[in-house]
Amino acid sequence: VSTLVIAEHEGGAVKAPSISAVVAAKSFSDVASISLLLAGSGPSLHEAASHAASCHPSISQVLVADSDKFKNPLAEPWAKLVHLAQQSGGYSHILAASNSFGKNVVPRAAALLDVSPITDVIGISESHTFVRPIYAGNALSTVRYTGANPCILTIRSTSFPVSQKTVDSRFKQAPISQVDLSTFDEDLGKSRYISHTCQDSERPDLGNARFVVAGGRALKSAENFKMIEKLATKLGGAVGATRAAVDAGFVPNDLQVGQTGKIVAPELYMAFGVSGAIQHLAGMRDSKVIVAVNKDADAPIFQVADYGLVGDLFEVIPELLEKLPEKK
């Protein structure tokens, strides 16, 4: 078993979901050799490579592709890069996290390798048998890859958590080597990166936060939604939203939790004015503790909530803001 993990980096460090992919790769076999592929250009790439080399004890090699072609996360050069790495490395498995980068790049790379990828894996039973949710998580499908190597997966990072001990530790440096790009023949210029807009936030990342406070359409306005933000700040958590709240323009799209939005599994998920459509539940049903506050006692969210409170969120939230202890 030899695995290639396609990793992302930011600010000189490997992103957390990519380390989850290493955790998943390790579950095939304890003796697996795991190579981490990083690409980009400039000093931050090399900083990230050095972080990658010591961020997890199972990483046996770091491969670095240093070129302006990988400065932005475009699928076209990235898929070609994965193809090239596979040709020289002959891996049995290729993995990436199932986030917007992995979802964009991995199936394209798989097509170049004539392989059916298995996306959004939440469980690994053997080296070629995987569990993934279908129908918005209302059923679980166990699938076996029967083709020739490599087996290509994206994994849901919430299902393969990185232990705090690993996060806090530095391990023996794995060797870092450069990918030979002399045969890289991407005909560039068919797609161009123009811009990226995001709302800078001091809050923890929604996908990895310990606490998530989410609001639905019942908040009625962007102004009212600030109550949700205040509560999240008080708990030191992230803000989530339903599709209805995003569609209504209360919050930007990157806060949407659900089948087609973010998948979260925090220690505490508090849902205010969220009815609990199956598409929303798909994104948060693996949270450890779920609290639901809704005026409608029949709202389906109460069927998954550990603690439900039937009441008016406009009264409950201010009371919570007053009575909840400050974050430690």
Add this chain to the structure above:
Amino acid sequence: MKIMVAIKRVIDYAVKIRVKPDKTGVETQNVKMSMNPFCEIALEEALRIKEAKLASEVVAVSMGPSQSVDTLRTGLAMGADRGIHVEFNQTLYPLSVAKILRALVEVEKPGLLLLGKQAIDDDCNQTGQMIAGLLNWPQGTFASKVILDKEKQVATVDREVDDGIETLSLNLPAVITTDLRLNQPRYATLPNIMKAKSKPIKKFTPQELNVEIKSDLEVVQVTEPPKRKAGILVSSVDELIDKLKNEANVI
């Protein structure tokens, strides 16, 4: 320019699905079927591009058993000019779908291929990326805004990514997959439903397109997800805080 749109027939999004007792899959007998919501958005976008006089024709494509024709008729009633049905009665995985689409692209030569970003049955989110790879076309996945420049033959695509919106510029021909907020699909009106009955639907089999359907995946079993244990209702904020502190130990 011609636009090709791939549409999929799935269990209606509002149906609560049931896993079959023998664990071979999900019950589809006597269940309401509809066009995948993301595919509706893709088709709507194609129609709007045509209405803006930036495209000459919209061709809807669907694959699967004979009932896929119903979904194609829905697409024709929404406004697609004609349909193509590739008949196949076994499971088609995204890689095979992408290969069939590649063969159809060779026949039809569209300037733009639009697909939904994922189907709400298998939630794969793969086909658009795979067909783009097979054709070596640029891809704009998870689109929330598409602007076409006919002169320059370029599409500018806003993509919904994990940390905001990314904007790409793609040379045509290109593959674009649609996200929820791209548009609000129209309903088919009665006159258009009548008109759709006389619009042509061409039939192919994968063999006729020289596509070999090989499968490198098998479904071992389909099961129900573990149920969450029933929770309790609390009567006040004080009780809620007490439970979170002393029972769940999360705050």
